[in-house]
Amino acid sequence: MENNLIYGINGPIVTVRNSHSFSMMEMVYVGEARLVGEVIGITSKVTTIQVYEETTGLKPGDEVFGTGNPMNILLGPGILDNIFDGIERPLKAIEKQSGSFISRGANVPSLDTDKKWNVTVTVKNGDVLQSGMIYATCPETEIIEHRCMVPPALSGEVVFVAKNGEYTINDTVVKIKDDKGEIHNLTLCQKWPIKTPRPVANRLPANKPLITGQRVIDTLFPISKGGTAAIPGGFGTGKTMTQHQLAKWCDADIIVYVGCGERGNEMSQVLDEFSELIDPKSNRPMTDRTTLIANTSNMPVAAREASIYTGITLAEYYRDMGYHVAIMADSTSRWAEALREISGRLEEMPAEEGFPAYLPSRLSEFYERAGLVQTLSNKEGSITIIGAVSPQGSDFSEPVTQNTKRFTRCFWALDKSLAYARHYPAINWMSSYSEYFTDLDPWYSENLGESFIKYRVKINAILHEENQLMEIVKLIGSDVLPDDQKLIIEIARVIRVGFLQQNAFHPDDTFVPLEKQKLMMKTILHLYKKSKHIINTSVPISYVLETGWFDKLTKMKYDIPNNNLSIFDQYINDIDEAFEKINAAVSV
């Protein structure tokens, strides 16, 4: 076979001349250090390869080795409670091999090949298996059962079944014979190309919410299981903080957290926090249901491009087992910039702001891999994608934000002025939106009652009215407003400070159950109704404010513990009494 030798090198791009042995998107090893790369362009004269590691020291004439397969990753037990780089190399194992700094060409298997898993085989001789069906299970962590599935495009009759017991990921546990009589060995793991979506049986309508415990999201801008959301915001507006909160508290079974081109210290924070944080539902550390992909901003740019695909492929793998998966991508802008950087090196014709013209199609391909589905094994699973966007110069009209907006159905816009006032989560209630209301309203009315939706609509209306009034206040001050408009401003303050703002560091406030969210809205609206009624009888607003209930409700999130919601009834009674007193005082 002919040798393929490096001809040119420019940053992460390497070219090979006069080769016909490569295919598009094939994974290759470059040079003596066997750096991982991918074929991204082929002409009859030149094959272009992007290398996922630093290319310093490569020479023309170094050999390039093909693998015959597209860029793929290994799927099997051992993914959870682990941290990988952008092309699924385990960072803990790399640390053992090469110390605190990542050296190049680290050749470590993605998953631990020596670890024994306690496998239960769930099929017997003579069973006919279709692709995607489950043939064995093992406890991957204390709370997650790993289900081994027949790889897509494979099916047949079981001809060998191993005894239940301890196996490594490469041991054969089942053999099947396909139509052509060929025998296939099924181990605990399989490979899958990261840029191809894994097949499913059916897509299901997105009619269940992903409950996050964050009031502004669950109430005003809900997202469904299998939905997509974008969190755009300039630096310092709390994108990462919001992502962390969602990862910690949302009710997905599995969390895939992709740190794409972000800070190294942030990843070490995630590692620290997630291993300390005990999941209240299972009493186990968060890491038991989490996998992390860390491609920090100083790691090679091509691997940053791959990290998003690696993350979504891992998510799809767990979805196929029948789990609800949430994937946090922080940040998709860094990924888009990686595309731009590589596109620039290839001297492609740039479109808007130097981004390649295929940016929108790449973004849509990614977000379309979300969804609530019926898997091939006839289970229900979902992938919810929550992508952070870091717009340049905090300008939401830039291409990544605009294109992301087209492909996501939730838009949680983070606002600089809210962040400056340390109002977190700094989700701006005027420019954010969710398109899932119609899908989710039936669920909300069934589980929380019709009133929940009514309250939400009312809260929203007050906030919008306040926004218009603030335009006037900015010009002439609030003193000149009539009392009923002043009341709107006061009650909106209670909603903003008491309801929308949420303290991630407060033990009760960091996660708030839906029932409490509903009662909080109910209490605020009760106060509003009472106040409005009494003001309409020409009682000055100062009487109403003096009751102290406006200030008291801004602190009810702290004062009422999540496990004692009966206090709300007390509050409503007390409010009634306070207004009785005003009535009595006025009528005298």
Next chain:
Amino acid sequence: MILDYVGVKEINGSLIVLDDVENASFEEMVDIRLDNGTIRQGRIVQIEGKRVVVQVFEGTRAISLDNTRTRLSGHPMEIKLSPEILGRVFDGVGRPIDGMGDIFPDKFMNVNGTPINPVSRIYPRNFINTGISTIDTLMTLIRGQKLPIFSGSGMRHNELAVQIVRQAKIADSDEDNKFCVVFAAMGVKNDVAEYFRRSFEDSGVIERVVMFLNLSNDPIIERTLTPRCALTAAEYLAFEHNMHVLVIMTDITSYAEALREFSSSKGEIPGRKGYPGYLYSDLASLYERAGMVKGKKGSVTQIPILTMPNDDITHPVPDLTGYITEGQIVLDRSLEGAGLYPPVSVLPSLSRLMKDGIGEGYTRYDHSSLANQLFASYAKVMDARSLASVIGEEELSSSDKKYIEFGKLFEAKFVNQGFNENRSIEQSLDLGWELLSTLPRSELDRIDDAILDKFYKGK
């Protein structure tokens, strides 16, 4: 076998192109000897078969198509390091320029460094007491953090940096924890570099300072390497010699401009404002070299200084910097104009690592509530001021008037501080409470009652 290549094929800006080169490797260093005997250094930036593009650090002046002999060195850009570098002055690519002779190297290190494995990082938690109220209380500097100063031309960022260096103490200082400073000047004026040198001398830290100077008239190609040399030296001191290193880099904007100049001479496709598309990755490869590593006692803390062109925080350089660094200290021209020092604009400033490095066991348990409330209250001051500018201060409601008053006091007492004034963290926190106590208690909606009972002194 060492070969000399005679002559060059093309010269374009700071780049030269050689033909028929065998065995060149990417980013390898080369020596270029001119006929008049001078030697210049260069680095291979692109290879196509036997055609090699070399970036010449000192510029291509006086190079002609056939007056050079070029030799490949066989290794990437490295600098010589030893503990003796403390107290020395180097040029932008690590050659001594203080006339005290060459360094006797203990180690050669590649200036590009290698990324720290995220698994090996220690999450930074130790507070650095800078003695400056605004920074300590509201945007606390943490050991291992990268916290840039966003400034503009003509503002007093250099003084601020010097004051931080002079006053910075590590909270749990013990004798083993040695402290030192690495200073990288990129495209700054000679007087500025001289100011820093003199200030380090005056405050008695000059023996613990390593300086890398690339002044504004030095070659731009060297400028793109200056921070890399400085950070390599910092990593060496921190991770091989267990020192706590504070790296000051000024001015990142000049660095980015040098990068742009170099990129356009290579004919690359420009991104926003003509800066290369990889500016983010490039800046990240500098900033991400801050941090602490498991098993090593030392740390690298960075304070990069950048001047925002036209005071525009959305300019690509401050914008991308803000996305990589863990917060920022923003200076404001109107505060500077009002004669306040340091002119720290509190609201857009931020320290992302602060929340885990303050409070009980680090500073004081009321710290985070106090900081939150100061931010929230000062944000209201801004609202009141913008209203006052429309309807006049007289017409404001009484609560807005209180905020205006609070704002004045906050700026005059809390933000404003002498160049030689070193406030302890307790002093700063108490001062914060004193100011908050001028507001009615009901306005302090970010603080628990228990804390208010203890610290609130108003009526």
